[in-house]
Amino acid sequence: xxxxxxxxxxxxxxxxxxxxxxxxxxxxxxxxxxxxxxxxxxxxxxxxxxxxxxxxxxxxxxxxxxxxxxxxxxxxxxxxxxxxxxxxxxxxxxxxxxxxxxxxxxxxxxxxxxxxxxxxxxxxxxxxxxxxxxxxxxxxxxxxxxxxxxxxxxxxxxxxxxxxxxxxxxxxxxxxxxxxxxxxxxxxxxxxxxxxxxxxxxxxxxxxxxxxxxxxxxxxxxxxxxxxxxxxxxx
Numbered sequence: 640x641x642x643x644x645x646x647x648x649x650x651x652x653x654x655x656x657x658x659x660x661x662x663x664x665x666x667x668x669x670x671x672x673x674x675x676x677x678x679x680x681x682x683x684x685x686x687x688x689x690x691x692x693x694x695x696x697x698x699x700x701x702x703x704x705x706x707x708x709x710x711x712x713x714x715x716x717x718x719x720x721x722x723x724x725x726x727x728x729x730x731x732x733x734x735x736x737x738x739x740x741x742x743x744x745x746x747x748x749x750x751x752x753x754x755x756x757x758x759x760x761x762x763x764x765x766x767x768x769x770x771x772x773x774x775x776x777x778x779x780x781x782x783x784x785x786x787x788x789x790x791x792x793x794x795x796x797x798x799x800x801x802x803x804x805x806x807x808x809x810x811x812x813x814x815x816x817x818x819x820x821x822x823x824x825x826x827x828x829x830x831x832x833x834x835x836x837x838x839x840x841x842x843x844x845x846x847x848x849x850x851x852x853x854x855x856x857x858x859x860x861x862x863x864x865x866x867x868x869x870x871x872x873x874x
Contacts, residue, residue: 641857645831645871647811648819652830654804655823661800665793672786679779686772689765696758703751710744818860818869825867832863833873840873842866 717740721733808816823830832841834854839846844865846854854861854870861870 644811644815645857647807648815648831648869648871651804651807651811651819652823654800654807655830658797658800658804661793661797665790665797668786668790668793672783672790675779675782675786679775682768682772682775686765686768689761689768693758693761693765696754696761700751700754700758703747703754706747707744707751710740710747714740714744815860818862822862822867822869827866827868829868831871832866832868834870835873839863839865839868839870841868846870 714737717733717737721730721737724730724733811819819830827841829841832839834840834846834851837846837848837851838844842863842865844863846861846863850861850870853859855872857872862868863870
């Protein structure tokens with residue numbers, strides 16, 4: 640290969656390496672942005688669930704309050720009725736009703752206290768969830784802005800690198816370009832390697848003397864039989 644062709648191929652390899660690195664970084668940032676969004680959505684759901692829980696407990700408290708109020712009214716009515724009775728049997732029955740009403744009221748007041756405590760816990764949990772959500776929103780928006788800015792830069796860098804690659808590729812002979820594309824699409828990530836002390840500079844396979852002479856003369860494109868890279872004279 641002529642020296643100019645080697646230079647073009649090396650430039651093409653550098654551009655391909657750059658493009659690959661930029662694409663890897665872009666995929667990584669896109670994945671990170673998706674994770675940030677997922678975390679924020681999880682925080683949003685958690686805060687929403689806590690607010691729903693507070694509303695549910697508030698409804699339970701209101702029901703318990705109504706039960707207590709009804710229990711107090713029932714107890715008062717039964718106590719007033721008992722005071723109006725005179726016959727022993729009726730008084731005994733009335734007192735039994737009063738005692739049952741007192742027990743029901745005690746149970747209702749105990750339940751109300753428990754519901755009020757549950758409401759306090761739920762309210763505290765909702766406040767903490769809201770605080771966590773706001774912090775997560777602030778951090779997430781900041782990180783997403785950073786990621787979006789870098790993604791925009793990457794798109795511009797990729798566009799320039801891909802345009803440079805097209806121009807460089809078009810300057811190559813079609814045959815040489817085909818060989819390069821075939822090698823670059825293979826298993827190896829390196830497409831070119833120097834001939835170093837009679838060996839491939841990539842896999843260190845010994846190169847026959849005739850092939851070494853062809854490489855140094857620059858008359859043909861020689862591919863290493865060991866690893867498949869394109870060989871060029873050592874510089």
